[in-house]
Amino acid sequence: MKGSWIFFFSILVVCFLLSLVGSFSNFFASISTSIIASVIIIIVSFVFKNYGKINLYLRSKFILRxxxxxxxxxxxxxxxxxxxxxxxxxxxxxxxxxxxxxxxxxxxxxxxxxxxxxxxxxxxxxxxxxxxxxxxxxxxxxxxxxxxxxxxxxxxxxxxxxxxxxxxxxxxxxxxxxxxxxxxxxxxxxxxxxxxxxxxxxxxxxxxxxxxxxxxxxxxxxxxxxxxxxxxxxxxxxxxxxxxxxxxxxxxxxxxxxxxx
Missing domain, CATH: 3.90.79 (Nucleoside Triphosphate Pyrophosphohydrolase)
Structure with missing residues (x-):
């Protein structure tokens, strides 16, 4: 679970950096937009499939730590x-x-x-x-x-x-x-x-x-x-x-x- 969130966060950071480069180049802007859209789809799918465990993770790790x-x-x-x-x-x-x-x-x-x-x-x-x-x-x-x-x-x-x-x-x-x-x-x-x-x-x-x-x-x-x-x-x-x-x-x-x- 922890490794999955680190992976997703790392991808988002890369996408953000690409978007900065994209301000100088339409080519990079197009690539970063496509990557961000793909990552959003992956995250939504991950949350949907693991909703129960995500809720369990947050409640146990923070509220009842x-x-x-x-x-x-x-x-x-x-x-x-x-x-x-x-x-x-x-x-x-x-x-x-x-x-x-x-x-x-x-x-x-x-x-x-x-x-x-x-x-x-x-x-x-x-x-x-x-x-x-x-x-x-x-x-x-x-x-x-x-x-x-x-x-x-x-x-x-x-x-x-x-x-x-x-x-x-x-x-x-x-x-x-x-x-x-x-x-x-x-x-x-x-x-x-x-x-x-x-x-x-x-x-x-x-x-x-x-x-x-x-x-x-x-x-x-x-x-x-x-x-x-x-x-x-x-x-x-x-x-x-x-x-x-x-x-x-x-x-x-x-x-x-x-x-x-």
């Missing part, structure tokens, strides 16, 4: 069975949400975490389950560098199979013999805006990879064979998810569930 921002980076599975979405009950928060969870980091990440002054999350107690979660606190001035580290995929978990296995196989919801492996593809990466969250009493940003689960015929039938009502899981329509479960009396649906539809 010295404040810690809570960062939670996860992966979510979109599991659609016959026009309904399969959700599971959360272990920590009493709500229905997509199968998935927070990515883990590996021990080799300690160096970059020290460099970026990353702190552990202070909301959820660190235990065997939450140890090494990518649910941390990062100063605004380092947020873009932290996101860049995550996007490179180094020294961190890159698979979604762990949470799938824990939530659906170990729990006994689905039979292990029909799920010796899973196939899934990345739909999108959702980077939410920084917002103050009253529940965590902090500025927070949520990032999630949305995966589409590609089921075999046997695996699809295993989902279809589940009962339609259970305390552990739920099949929900798109309308119900958009309303976060307000149309029914049981547990609510997590806000981030909307990202999967």
């Amino acid at each position: 010295n404040k810690y921002i809570r960062v939670s980076i996860s992966y979510l599975f979109r599991i659609k069975i016959d026009q309904k979405y399969f959700l599971v009950k959360g272990n920590r928060i009493s709500q229905y949400a997509p199968v998935g969870g927070v990515y883990k980091r590996y021990v080799d990440s300690l160096g970059i975490f020290r460099e970026l002054e990353v702190l552990d999350d202070n909301l959820i107690p660190i235990d065997k389950s939450s140890k090494d979660d990518l649910r941390v606190r990062v100063k605004g001035k380092y947020l873009m560098e932290f996101i860049s580290w995550f996007e490179k995929g180094h020294n961190r978990e890159i698979s979604g199979e762990r949470e799938f296995y824990e939530e659906l196989i170990l729990s006994g919801i689905l039979p292990k013999e029909k799920f010796p492996y899973i196939n899934y593809s990345l739909i999108k990466r959702k980077i939410d805006r920084i917002r103050f969250d009253e529940h965590v009493n902090s500025d927070q940003i949520l990032i999630a990879d949305i995966y589409d689960l590609n089921l075999t015929t046997e695996q699809l039938e295993a989902f279809r064979g589940l009962v339609t009502s259970s305390d552990l899981y739920s099949f929900e329509t798109e309308d119900s998810i958009n309303r976060l479960g307000a149309d029914r009396k049981n547990l609510p649906i997590g806000r981030h569930t909307k990202w999967t539809i």
Whole structure:
């Protein structure tokens, strides 16, 4: 991001110098005008394609520069069975949400975490389950560098199979013999805006990879064979998810569930 702005600024300086020369020569004036027009088109295109990150960059680097921002980076599975979405009950928060969870980091990440002054999350107690979660606190001035580290995929978990296995196989919801492996593809990466969250009493940003689960015929039938009502899981329509479960009396649906539809 920083390098891109330096590049654009350098081009504009060159164009300005050419325009000065152009005052003495129509030839240089014509060239500088063409270059400036091209640069404007490039900048507009760049801003349009990266608007979300530019806004994130400005807010984190300037407004929240010295404040810690809570960062939670996860992966979510979109599991659609016959026009309904399969959700599971959360272990920590009493709500229905997509199968998935927070990515883990590996021990080799300690160096970059020290460099970026990353702190552990202070909301959820660190235990065997939450140890090494990518649910941390990062100063605004380092947020873009932290996101860049995550996007490179180094020294961190890159698979979604762990949470799938824990939530659906170990729990006994689905039979292990029909799920010796899973196939899934990345739909999108959702980077939410920084917002103050009253529940965590902090500025927070949520990032999630949305995966589409590609089921075999046997695996699809295993989902279809589940009962339609259970305390552990739920099949929900798109309308119900958009309303976060307000149309029914049981547990609510997590806000981030909307990202999967």
